[in-house]
Amino acid sequence: MAPDGITVPPMGGANVRKKRRWRRSAHTPKEGARRTRNYWYTGYNFGYTSRMDFVIEIGRRQRKRQAMHQSLLDVAQRLFEEQGVSRTTVDDIAQAADVARTTVFNHFPSKEAIALELASDTMQHIAEQSQALLESGTAALEVLQCAARAVLDSAINQGELAAAVARELLQSDPDRAGRASELVPVKHIVEAILFQAREEDSLRTDVPVEIVAERFTGQVIQLVTQVGTCDASKLREHLSVCLDILFNGITERSN
Structure with missing residues (x-):
């Protein structure tokens, strides 16, 4: 039973596992007759899917991106104060932050x-x-x-x-x-x-x-x-x- 304030997601989803089972025909033969028809069917073994791993991973990525964003701002501010804005290039910022030039452009267009x-x-x-x-x-x-x-x-x-x-x-x-x-x-x-x-x-x-x-x-x-x-x-x-x-x-x- 879920505690108050927590919404339980529906069963199934990304973690559903398929299991193949052997099953005989539901047809009931006459007495003495043999069962001659068999077939496969696919059953589903449903498990609890919370998507929590996905949410946690997204949170990690966002925090990592925010940390990089702030790091680039801090580095740029220091270079602007030391060298001036006009004499500071994107390459200077990337080198001082120890990242690729494209990383800077992923956060700032200019x-x-x-x-x-x-x-x-x-x-x-x-x-x-x-x-x-x-x-x-x-x-x-x-x-x-x-x-x-x-x-x-x-x-x-x-x-x-x-x-x-x-x-x-x-x-x-x-x-x-x-x-x-x-x-x-x-x-x-x-x-x-x-x-x-x-x-x-x-x-x-x-x-x-x-x-x-x-x-x-x-x-x-x-x-x-x-x-x-x-x-x-x-x-x-x-x-x-x-x-x-x-x-x-x-x-x-x-x-």
């Missing part, structure tokens, strides 16, 4: 995809912090300033890695730009905050939130592409100007 995944944790943290501020009652436009400055500050700390990610976000290829936006959703964070600002009646009612979010996000990403080639204080100054222009354009004007 070197830039690795950079995007490394940056995704930072964006997740910024999104969570922004959500926490909104839930605490902080005004949405103030949260937007904090989020934009956090994006730029993290980019300055990441250096060339952030610039490479920004270039992926600005890709002319819509597929590449779309994949980058999924991993580093700057626009979605800005858009969500602006919608909250509208709920607070701090935005003009005629302002198209999606367009404003796209334009402002584009300005922030353009600033990030200059990380490493432009002084950090200049980048922060440019961001302050962008924020001032944004707020002057989207907030309700007093008479």
Whole structure:
């Protein structure tokens, strides 16, 4: 009897074994007559099939793949910090991780995809912090300033890695730009905050939130592409100007 909470799978399945048995005809002959007709039939010896071995094997494979995926990320991050993104190749990553080049491509379609995944944790943290501020009652436009400055500050700390990610976000290829936006959703964070600002009646009612979010996000990403080639204080100054222009354009004007 199965314990509560466990579903017992049906009998049979992959582990069914066939057994051949000899059986005489079911025909009952007249008294004194001989049984002359015999035939084979196939009987089935059913056994309990749980598929547990299959599930365990799949789990092992997934854990092994996840471990390799994380190992490649760790190796790539170290090389990016030591050599820079532009001077690091997929062959370098494969050699440092002691795997074949094809193994790297089995996990990441390109070197830039690795950079995007490394940056995704930072964006997740910024999104969570922004959500926490909104839930605490902080005004949405103030949260937007904090989020934009956090994006730029993290980019300055990441250096060339952030610039490479920004270039992926600005890709002319819509597929590449779309994949980058999924991993580093700057626009979605800005858009969500602006919608909250509208709920607070701090935005003009005629302002198209999606367009404003796209334009402002584009300005922030353009600033990030200059990380490493432009002084950090200049980048922060440019961001302050962008924020001032944004707020002057989207907030309700007093008479």
